[in-house]
Amino acid sequence: MFGWTGNILRVDLTQKTFRVETFSEEFAHKWVGGRGFALKALWDELEPGIDPLGPKNKFIVALGPIAGIPAPNTGKTVVAAKSPLTGGYGDGNLGTRVTEQLRKAGYDMLIVEGVASEPTLLYIEDEKVEFLPAAEVWGKGTYATNDWIYERYGRRVGVLNIGQGGENLNLYATVRSLEGRSGGRPGMGAVMGSKKLKAIVVKGSKPIPQADPAAMKKLGAADLRTVHEMDKKSGWSIQSTTGILAWCNEVAALPVRNMRKTRHSDAWKIDGERLDDARIATYGCPTCTMHCGIAVRDREGRESELDYENIGMLGSNIELFELDQVGSLNYLCDDYGLDTISAGGVLGFYADAIDRGHVAGDFRFGDGERAKELLRLAALREGDLGNLLADGTMRMARKIGRGSEAYAMHVKGLEVSAYNCKLCPGMALSFGTSPIGAHHKESWVITFELNQTVRDSYDRGKAEKVIELQRIRGGLFEYIIACRFPWVEVGWELEHYPVYFNTITGLNWTLDDFWKVGDRIYALMKFFWLREMPDWSRKMDYPPMAWFDSANADTDGPIAGKVLDLEKYDGLLDHYYDLRGWDKRGMPTRKTAAALGLEDEARQAEVFGRLED
Amino acid sequence: MKVTVKMTGSFVHTAGFSERTFDLAPGTTTDDLLDMVKIDKSRPMIVARNGNAVASGEKLEDGDRVVIAPVFSGG
Numbered sequence: 001m002f003g004w005t006g007n008i009l010r011v012d013l014t015q016k017t018f019r020v021e022t023f024s025e026e027f028a029h030k031w032v033g034g035r036g037f038a039l040k041a042l043w044d045e046l047e048p049g050i051d052p053l054g055p056k057n058k059f060i061v062a063l064g065p066i067a068g069i070p071a072p073n074t075g076k077t078v079v080a081a082k083s084p085l086t087g088g089y090g091d092g093n094l095g096t097r098v099t100e101q102l103r104k105a106g107y108d109m110l111i112v113e114g115v116a117s118e119p120t121l122l123y124i125e126d127e128k129v130e131f132l133p134a135a136e137v138w139g140k141g142t143y144a145t146n147d148w149i150y151e152r153y154g155r156r157v158g159v160l161n162i163g164q165g166g167e168n169l170n171l172y173a174t175v176r177s178l179e180g181r182s183g184g185r186p187g188m189g190a191v192m193g194s195k196k197l198k199a200i201v202v203k204g205s206k207p208i209p210q211a212d213p214a215a216m217k218k219l220g221a222a223d224l225r226t227v228h229e230m231d232k233k234s235g236w237s238i239q240s241t242t243g244i245l246a247w248c249n250e251v252a253a254l255p256v257r258n259m260r261k262t263r264h265s266d267a268w269k270i271d272g273e274r275l276d277d278a279r280i281a282t283y284g285c286p287t288c289t290m291h292c293g294i295a296v297r298d299r300e301g302r303e304s305e306l307d308y309e310n311i312g313m314l315g316s317n318i319e320l321f322e323l324d325q326v327g328s329l330n331y332l333c334d335d336y337g338l339d340t341i342s343a344g345g346v347l348g349f350y351a352d353a354i355d356r357g358h359v360a361g362d363f364r365f366g367d368g369e370r371a372k373e374l375l376r377l378a379a380l381r382e383g384d385l386g387n388l389l390a391d392g393t394m395r396m397a398r399k400i401g402r403g404s405e406a407y408a409m410h411v412k413g414l415e416v417s418a419y420n421c422k423l424c425p426g427m428a429l430s431f432g433t434s435p436i437g438a439h440h441k442e443s444w445v446i447t448f449e450l451n452q453t454v455r456d457s458y459d460r461g462k463a464e465k466v467i468e469l470q471r472i473r474g475g476l477f478e479y480i481i482a483c484r485f486p487w488v489e490v491g492w493e494l495e496h497y498p499v500y501f502n503t504i505t506g507l508n509w510t511l512d513d514f515w516k517v518g519d520r521i522y523a524l525m526k527f528f529w530l531r532e533m534p535d536w537s538r539k540m541d542y543p544p545m546a547w548f549d550s551a552n553a554d555t556d557g558p559i560a561g562k563v564l565d566l567e568k569y570d571g572l573l574d575h576y577y578d579l580r581g582w583d584k585r586g587m588p589t590r591k592t593a594a595a596l597g598l599e600d601e602a603r604q605a606e607v608f609g610r611l612e613d
Numbered sequence: 614m615k616v617t618v619k620m621t622g623s624f625v626h627t628a629g630f631s632e633r634t635f636d637l638a639p640g641t642t643t644d645d646l647l648d649m650v651k652i653d654k655s656r657p658m659i660v661a662r663n664g665n666a667v668a669s670g671e672k673l674e675d676g677d678r679v680v681i682a683p684v685f686s687g688g
Contacts, residue, residue: 234656234683235623243622243685250619250680251664272622273631447684451659451666488684491657558664 002211003065003505004028008041009107011122011129013195014055014114018129023108029507030597033064035091035478036521037109038080042089043524043601045111048531048608052084052187053169053194061102061110061160061200064481068100068287069208071220071500072227072492073483075099075286077177079160082532083186084194085171085342085392086413086437089528093441093481094175094183095285097202098158104204116196121149125203134198138167141335142176149201158202163337165379166193170390172342172415173379176334180283180293180305185339186414186436211506219503223496228289230490237282239272240292241308246271248312248419251450252558253427255317255420257365258348259409259546262420263557266321270311274323281305290485298327299368306330309440312418313344318351318365325368332372336379342392345415346378347371349393349408358402361385407552409544411438419446421547423455423559426462428543429572433466433586434474435525438543442474443467444488455559458568463575475518519580520596523588527598527605530587534608538586541573583612614639614675616646621682624652628681642670646679657684 006028011018031040038060050056060080067074076093083090102110105126112122116131119138123130137145142163149159158177165173166189173189174182192198210216231237245267248254252262268274275294283305284291293305304327314333315326333340347363354361363370377386388396393415397408409416414437421428430443443466449455453462472494477484480501486492498509530536546552547564554560577584581592589612593602602611617634625631628650635649643662647654659682660667673679 235626236683238626239622241685243683246619246621247659247661247680247682247685250621250678251661273625447659450661453666455665 001025001028002209003501004033005103005106005108005209007107008109008111009124009129010111010113012114013112013116013120013131013197016131030517030520032479032517033067033108034062034078034093034481035080036517037479038062038078038091039089039521039524039528041109041111042080042082043528046082050082052082052087053190055115057082057191057194059112059188059191059195059197061098063099063103063108064479065504066497066500067481068103069210069216069220069504070224070287071216071482072223072486072496073285073288073290074481075288076481076483077102077183078478078481079175079184079188081188081191083436084169084190085187087532088412088436089525090184090186090188090436092174092184092186092188093478094177094181095288095483096158096160096177096181097156097286098160098177098200100286101158101202101204103208104206105202106204106206110200112195112197114195119196119198121199121201122197123201126205138198139164142337143335145199149199153201153203159199161199162189162192163335163379165336165338166190167198168379168381168390169193170338170379170381171392171395172339172346173337174339176337178285180295180334181285182334182337182339185342185439189337210504212503216500216503219500224287224289227486227490227492230492231290234490236489237290237292239276240294242272242275242294242306242311244308245311252422252554253420253424253446255312255348255418257319258317258352258407259416259420260352260407260552262422262554262559264316264319264321267316269321270315270323270326275306275311278323285483288483290489292485296323296327298331299324300328302331304328304331305334309418310340313341313348317344317348317418318371320366320368320371322368329368329371329375332375336375338375338379341417342415343375343378345393345409346389346396347374349396350374350389352407353400353404358404359400405545406549407546409546411543412436412540414438416544421543422552422554422564423562424449425456425458425564425569425572426453426466428547428564428569429463429576430466430469432541432543432573433576435522435529443469444473445469456562458565458572460575460579463572463579466576467579470522471515471518475521476514479517479521516596520598522580523593523596523598524601526582526587527601530605530609536585536587536609538573538584541586542569587611589613614673616641616673616675616677616679618646618650619678619680620650621680622685623683624658624681627652637673641673643667643673643679644670646673647681650681652681658682659684
């Protein structure tokens with residue numbers, strides 16, 4: 001078997017033991033890697049209904065056949081577990097040297113079980129696995145932790161770590177790497193924290209098995225150069241993802257004031273032009289030539305690496321239009337190991353609840369200084385307020401009550417990324433049907449929707465496009481694994497990816513083969529939900545209700561007086577389910593499961609809820 | 614008639630301006646405008662007029678605001 005090491009490293013933190021397991025060619029071909037491997041392992045191994053922050057949850061690091069092999073933007077790793085934030089399957093990807101190092105150490109997946117008796121650093125070097133004390137950095141942020149690790153192991157090792165957010169079980173704590181990289185929005189850092197796993201350090205020395213390494217080396221090097229030239233020619237990296245902010249503001253899709261508003265006259269103060277002007281450094285992931293991390297000096301003089309989602313949620317969503325202050329909030333999230341999107345959503349929701357008189361508090365929109373203190377409280381779970389903020393928007397709304405769920409901007413418990421969909425039905429469907437919650441990485445249909453369709457239409461074509469993008473973004477790029485930016489930002493054709501895959505594995509797959517894997521993964525993620533939530537209903541695939549609330553409509557601008565229509569959204573959701581071969585609840589039918597090779601999983605799912613034929 | 618053009622992302626640098634108001638002859642279309650601002654029309658882009666999608670060849674009107682953006686992923 002080429003392309004895969006064929007090995008899984010299973011580590012038990014409770015017993016301080018480990019073993020190497022192998023996986024079959026059939027498993028590799030069916031689930032490919034990354035999200036596919038992690039999901040299948042969690043489906044097979046987790047008991048239904050377990051506490052995501054208890055000892056029975058498992059933390060997984062999963063890689064794919066392309067991961068770590070030099071080619072356009074292959075430096076990504078998937079981290080996964082049952083999510084403490086949503087209760088369903090949760091994952092995320094991040095750029096890290098772990099990608100290459102874990103593959104070179106001889107593993108395609110790391111499964112971490114149990115709970116350590118003390119803060120632990122898990123060190124992996126080929127066949128050597130060590131459980132090392134990490135009490136010295138427990139309680140410290142990710143920057144100090146990273147430095148501590150680099151001092152001991154050098155800067156070339158692969159590192160995953162958590163900050164105080166993960167240690168204190170903040171439900172939107174992420175996993176961090178390489179100073180500026182984060183992944184695992186649905187609380188993957190909290191799962192590491194629950195296991196007292198402060199960091200994973202990986203060093204590998206073996207070649208990654210490939211069918212034709214010489215051809216891949218030549219191809220990968222040439223394509224990295226080409227993508228770099230395409231990027232330079234297009235100028236994308238000048239503003240990187242932050243170029244989107246000005247556009248969102250123009251087309252009334254910017255998150256402003258907990259998404260009550262879609263535009264703001266001060267948005268230019270934090271847009272891509274201002275960010276480029278303030279740039280002091282640029283960062284990227286391994287094997288990437290499109291460095292998208294733009295670092296600026298924050299209010300306290302620290303270096304803070306920003307992208308659009310950070311600025312949209314920690315800036316405009318809380319009506320903070322001072323770039324250095326937004327940089328400060330971003331720095332704190334990165335250091336505490338908190339997801340910037342969810343943190344911005346939580347702060348926006350809290351300010352909104354105070355503003356509406358639903359909860360007492362002293363935080364106001366635009367108050368950057370108070371926001372810094374609130375992030376600290378949330379990361380440390382300090383006091384009642386810290387605990388409230390650390391639980392995320394969905395649980396905050398339940399605690400606050402008084403109808404606050406009406407403006408709680410989340411899907412399945414995961415806060416909405418920085419696109420305000422008051423009048424973007426297709427993007428709302430993308431968020432609604434994302435099986436991990438409202439994450440933009442699954443299907444980013446907003447530009448297609450606003451550019452090539454009637455904006456407030458709910459036709460079948462929009463559902464088709466959402467699925468097409470889910471197959472690419474939530475599918476292909478999440479399991480082979482690679483970053484999607486070369487494809488969407490500079491026009492690097494998707495057809496390159498089967499070529500890489502086939503050169504590495506010796507197989508002869510087409511894109512259609514990949515789409516089927518993506519559909520299989522999406523179907524199993526739905527079964528995962530059914531197992532955890534037998535009373536699942538299609539309402540779990542709804543976007544936030546605020547987008548249907550006419551009282552929330554803009555009073556001026558391009559979409560004045562308009563919001564989403566719930567009845568029409570239901571029709572769009574029906575199209576989506578029909579196209580996927582799912583029933584009206586949003587569960588795959590037996591027939592669909594069989595066509596995807598999920599007969600066994602469907603039988604197991606039916607213990608928790610009947611599937612339709 | 615006066616039409617304001619807002620560039621976003623890399624097009625700011627391609628066109629050499631972020632926002633500019635043009636004095637245009639009546640009947641000027643969005644395609645005409647793209648020629649004037651020197652954006653390569655073969656590049657994937659998003660053009661919106663007053664915040665909403667615009668059809669190719671659509672005639673502009675006095676007071677319009679046109680935003681021209683490269684296709685983004687968003688992060």
